[in-house]
Amino acid sequence: xxxxxxxxxxxxxxxxxxxxxxxxxxxxxxxxxxxxxxxxxxxxxxxxxxxxxxxxxxxxxxxxxxxxxxxxxxxxxxxxxxxxxxxxxxxxxxxxxxxxxxxxxxxxxxxxxxxxxxxxxxxxxxxxxxxxxxxxxxxxxxxxxxxxxxxxxxxxxxxxxxxxxxxxxxxxxxxxxxxxxxxxxxxxxxxxxxxxxxxxxxxxxxxxxxxxxxxxxxxxxxxxxxxxxxxxxxxxxxxxxxxxxxxxxxxxxxxxxxxxxxxxxxxxxxxxxxxxxxxxxxxxxxxxxxxxxxxxxxxxxxxxxxxxxxxxxxxxxxx
Numbered sequence: 066x067x068x069x070x071x072x073x074x075x076x077x078x079x080x081x082x083x084x085x086x087x088x089x090x091x092x093x094x095x096x097x098x099x100x101x102x103x104x105x106x107x108x109x110x111x112x113x114x115x116x117x118x119x120x121x122x123x124x125x126x127x128x129x130x131x132x133x134x135x136x137x138x139x140x141x142x143x144x145x146x147x148x149x150x151x152x153x154x155x156x157x158x159x160x161x162x163x164x165x166x167x168x169x170x171x172x173x174x175x176x177x178x179x180x181x182x183x184x185x186x187x188x189x190x191x192x193x194x195x196x197x198x199x200x201x202x203x204x205x206x207x208x209x210x211x212x213x214x215x216x217x218x219x220x221x222x223x224x225x226x227x228x229x230x231x232x233x234x235x236x237x238x239x240x241x242x243x244x245x246x247x248x249x250x251x252x253x254x255x256x257x258x259x260x261x262x263x264x265x266x267x268x269x270x271x272x273x274x275x276x277x278x279x280x281x282x283x284x285x286x287x288x289x290x291x292x293x294x295x296x297x298x299x300x301x302x303x304x305x306x307x308x309x310x311x312x313x314x315x316x317x318x319x320x321x322x323x324x325x326x327x328x329x330x331x332x333x334x335x336x337x338x339x340x341x342x343x344x345x346x347x348x349x350x351x352x353x354x355x356x357x358x359x360x361x362x363x364x365x366x367x368x369x370x371x372x373x374x375x376x377x378x379x380x381x382x383x384x
Contacts, residue, residue: 069147070382072227073154079137079161081108107353111319112137114351118315119165121288122257123308126169135312136164140178142222146379155375157218158184160236163312176312177305179236179296181320185371186215187273193368207269214383216276223278223298234304238279238296239317241325242341243268248283248292250337255302257310258284262292262339270294286314291328291335293317323353 077083082105115137120130127133140162145154160183163176190212199205222228223235242248248262255261262283271281274296282301285292293314295301321329327345335341376383 071145072157072222072225073143073145074227074231075141075143076162077139077141079108079139081105081112083108083139103354110351110353111323114319114322115315118319119311122286122311122314132167132169133308134166134168135176135315136166136173137316138162138164144218146382153374156185157222158182160238161316162232163309163316165308165312174308175233177234177237177309178232179238180313180316182238182240182296184215185367185375186218188364188368189371189376190215190273191368192365193372207272212273212276215273216278219277234309235298237301237305237310237313238274239313240270240294240296241321241328242283242292242294243270244328244341244343247338247340248335250285250335250339255284257286257307257314258295258302259286259289260284260292262335285335286318289318289329289334290331291339291341293321323351326350 112135116134117130119133119135120127123133124130138161140160141156142158142160143154143156146152159181160178161180162178163180165174165176167174195207195211198208242262246264246266246268248264251261251263253261262285264283267275267281271294274281277296279296279298280301281294281296283292283294295313297304318329325341325343326348327343328341328348330351331345331348333347
């Protein structure tokens with residue numbers, strides 16, 4: 066089966082007028098916020114949270130805490146496959162690209178691409194493949210090649226000319242820490258990222274991102290309630306500027322306060338030895354409406370869609 070393929074990119078501004086594309090995964094964090102009667106208020110409030118947090122972290126030469134704002138752009142990546150019998154363009158991943166607006170200097174500063182991360186193939190792997198693989202087994206396990214396809218597609222994309230033409234630096238993805246791991250605070254402190262945490266057994270998500278060629282480190286920025294997981298290629302501490310890292314922190318921590326308030330909007334900060342829990346009752350709720358249960362259900366539906374329209378029809382080519 067001789068196929069030619071290439072990647073393509075679409076961009077759309079994430080602001081209070083954002084409307085999800087027909088090709089956007091409905092489980093995508095930002096798409097979930099942009100539906101329903103409160104959609105515009107949701108978007109306006111989360112953007113305000115991001116800007117406030119950015120100015121809190123970028124406090125130097127910023128007495129009134131209003132010098133900066135963050136513009137967000139949704140980057141959708143598709144794989145265009147040209148096979149002997151048909152052509153398709155399958156939506157692979159969506160990430161966020163940040164731009165920093167310095168109102169004092171009247172200039173725009175590139176942030177980082179990555180931040181959030183959503184993937185149809187990841188939905189398939191976690192919500193369809195793994196349940197089938199472990200059905201009727203006494204103990205949960207994963208095969209050695211689990212995540213290989215997704216990882217190789219991702220590495221092909223970030224090494225492509227298309228990526229290099231559009232983005233100056235490799236992506237940084239920032240996610241919630243795992244609720245089934247314990248994290249230990251170290252003495253290592255970064256001026257922007259804050260105190261580093263470590264844990265000695267990688268989660269399934271950590272291993273999955275490892276297949277994508279990404280390492281992980283866990284940091285809890287100043288005034289945060291819990292550490293964040295930063296996935297990166299290269300050197301997280303030296304490859305990126307302070308403002309670039311602040312844009313990622315302010316964006317993703319704000320989203321996590323909405324999606325994981327039990328952890329990131331808790332009323333007490335993580336201790337030196339910390340295990341996150343969604344059963345924590347001592348937390349504050351944001352004014353932003355988010356349907357976590359719907360998101361979980363849609364992940365399975367989108368995994369099935371991926372199996373039917375991408376994995377099975379192109380399995381020889383993908384192998």
